[in-house]
Amino acid sequence: AAEAATLTANELWWEEHGIDYEKWTRQELLEREPRLAGQVSADFRGVWFLPDECQLRNPRHLKALASACEKRGVQLLPETPVDQILIRGKQTSGVVARGQQFDARLVCICSGAWARKSLDQLGIANGVMPVRGQMVLYQAGECLLSHVVNEGHRYLVPRDDGRLLAGSIEEEVGYVNETTEEGISQIRSWAEQILPDVRNCRVEQTWAGLRPGSFDGLPYIGQIPGYENLFLATGHFRSGLHLSCGTAVVLAEAILGGESRIDLSPFRVGRG
DSSP states (O other), X not given: OHHHHHHHHHHHHXXXXXXXXXXXOHHHHHHHOGGGTTXXXXXXXXXXXXXXXXXXXXXXXXXXXXXXXXXTTOXXXXXXXXXXXXXXXXEEEEEEETTEEEEOSOEXXXXXXXXXXXXXXXXXXXXXXEEEEEEEEEEOSSOOOSSOEEETTEEEEEOTTSEEEEEOOOBOOSSOOOOOHHHHHHHHHHHHHHOXXXXXXXXXXXXXXXXXXXXXXXXXXXXXXXXXXXXXXXXXXXXXXXXXXXXXXXXXXXXXXXXOSSOOGGGXXXXX
């Protein structure tokens, strides 16, 4: 009932932002997703279909990003965490990573949940927090669904190769980036209730990740107060992937031109 009320309220938000949606009947849902028949019972409250919703494969997105960076002469140092940001007065002069110093005219902190550690080092109050999510990847051998299915914060994402992604949960456990038997069990229980055919599928892989949450649900984007050449982009929580390109554009504008095409004040660093 609560999710149905939320989705009804979302209609106004979708209309305001020009997002197309359709409200399907029970029969329309079963015609388009017959394998959900076992879940669509007397408790069925409704379904909303967003025709423009799509999926983006994270590894492929990052592979494309890395390729584009390398073509532009960017040196990438994977598995090299920053230990310290070097500060001289109101400026940063670079960073120290694995004992090696890297001098820089400008530094941008965009390390997700780990950005909090850099901000804490600088004594900057912030609301960045790591929120763990866990995932289950099934090998179905065939496409069990034609659309992404969302229920609250949980989802089933069908892939063309016959795999099915199920997630996710939200846990505030600090910087503990590993799966748990309880978490995976919760996801599997929900997925196999929504889509009973999944019970016969092999679990191919499970994993965990840390999302960068924020105290008010908005990301931090822009110049860090008190420092002329230090910038931040983090706190996107569950929206980091699909907001990554837009964030890069507006932050690059702010870095290179001093302002961006949108007002970044709602995302200002140091608001809490």
